[in-house]
Amino acid sequence: MADRPRYDGSGDGSPEYGWLYGANGEGDPDATRAIPRQPRPDETRVLPVQPRPEAGGSRTRAAERPAPAPAPAPAPAPPSRSGSRGRRLRFRPRYLLVLILAWVVYLVAVPIYAWTEVESVPWEPDGERPPQQPGTTYLMVGSDSRDDLSEEERRRLGTGGAVGQRTDTIMLLHTGDGPNVMMSIPRDSIVEVPGHGTTKINAAYAYDGAPGLVRTIENATGIRIDEYVEIGMGGLAGVVDAVGGIEICPEVAMKDPEAKLDIDKGCQQADGQTALGFARSRKTDPQYGDITRVRHQREVVAAVGDKVLSPWTFLNPVRYWRLANSVPGFFVFGDGTGPIDAARWALAMTRVEGSGGMTCTVPIRDLAVNWDEERSQRMFEAIIEDRTDDIGKDLCTPTGLPQQVTG
Structure with a gap:
């Protein structure tokens, strides 16, 4: 082609x-x-070609060129307020469980620790004793021994010198199937003290200590003592202060310089020093003397018991700590008493007023504090047989005197 x-x-x-x-x-x-x-118009144009540097020159310039500065790390984004608040307020059951467990451990550990410092004493007498009886009977003794108080404390509380060891307070607390009964035994009660003839009952403690007092009470009442608790002179004041004070309701104005007491008539808040003076003084009522004093002692003990086991005691860690640690310095328990026994005693003390129990003085026939043989024997038998429901107002009176005499 x-x-x-x-x-x-x-x-x-x-x-x-x-x-x-x-x-x-x-x-x-x-x-x-x-x-x-x-x-x-849209035709692609060819860009002019730039001359390429020689290979060697390119390396030199690259080496001479400073390294670029590292880029700053990006700032963390601010948390979302709604998300953060939501995480803080989110309810997690395991946190509540851990808190509850920690609180239970604290409630258990504090009294166990305090118990390691508690002193115990022999109290069970030798020889024949009444047989075992239903229920539990505690002997509570308020010792006026000043050995546990410093000189400054003795001046502040008005307790006198550090000589002597007697019992200002003697109470029997019985718990069982019926109402609890707290029965005061006036320290001037005239009874037979084994080995020492007929004399005031508190002499038994001075002669033979706790075993001598237990033997005297068991022989005179026929009631077997199951547990022994001794409260030192400063113990009452210490416990009252530990629970934040108590309410007392004197029927008359009371002024007793020796007991450091000067209070008005009517219900009022009392600190430890005032409560101790209120429980010790008998000079403000010349007619009833020791009979009035044992009434005040029961009032103070019952008020302390109510405060000890109030919900606030267990919810306030500071108060709970102070209360638990006031025990070793002021309370002495009988040999064989364990922390569970002590807890039962503390619980029983809160149930001696109102529907939960009754408070009485041992039935007496006169202000010389000679026991009424017929009425007192009926009272003792009701306790021995755990028939406290049978104790009526004719037996359980504030002064121990028959109801018609007290008015």
Whole structure:
């Protein structure tokens, strides 16, 4: 095939393309006309080529170029307030469980620790004793021994010197199937003290200590003592202060400089020093003397018991700690008494007023504190047989005197 003329790019119908456009390209009506080329506005343009540096120069410049500074770490995004608050307030049962368990451990550990410091004394007498009886009977003794008090404390509490060891307070607390009974025994009660004849009952403690007092009471009443608790002179004041004070309700204004006591008539809040003076003083009632004092002692003991086992004691860690740690310095328990026995005694003390129990003085026939043989024997038998429901108002009176005498 013969070579055809090439298109020279002019697009103007040059003679080389006469075979396509006709012999002349002009004037020939049948000749194909060439369409002039139009420039394209979006035609891609070729960028000029930049000269490339030599390889060696490129390395040199790269080495000389300082390293770029590290980009700063992005600041943490501020937490969403709504999300943070939501996480803080979210209730998680396991946190509450841990808190409860920690509190229970505290409630148990504190008295166990305090108990390791508690002193115990022998108290059970030798020889024949009454047989075992239903229920539990505690002998509570308020010793006026000043050995546990400093000189400053003796001055503040008005307890006198550090000589002598007698019992200002003697109480029997019986618990069983019936109501609890707290029976005061006036310290001036005239009884037979084994080995020492007929004399005041508190002399038994001075002669032979706790065993001598227990023997005297068991022989005189027939009631078997199961547990022994001794409260030192400062013990009452310490416990009252530990529970934040108690309420006392004197029937008359009381002023006794020796007992550091000066209070008005009527119910009022008392701190430890005032409560101790209220429980010790007998000079403010010349007629009844020791009989009035044992009434005040029962009132104070019952008030302390109510405060000891109030819910606030167990919810306030400071008060709970002070109360538990007041025990070793002021309380002495009989040999064989354990922490559970002591807890039962503390619980029993809270149930001696109102429907939960009764408070009395041992039945007496006169202000010389001679026991009423018939009435006192009925009272003792009700306790021995755990029939405290049978103890009526004719036996259980505040002073121990028959109801008609006390008014």
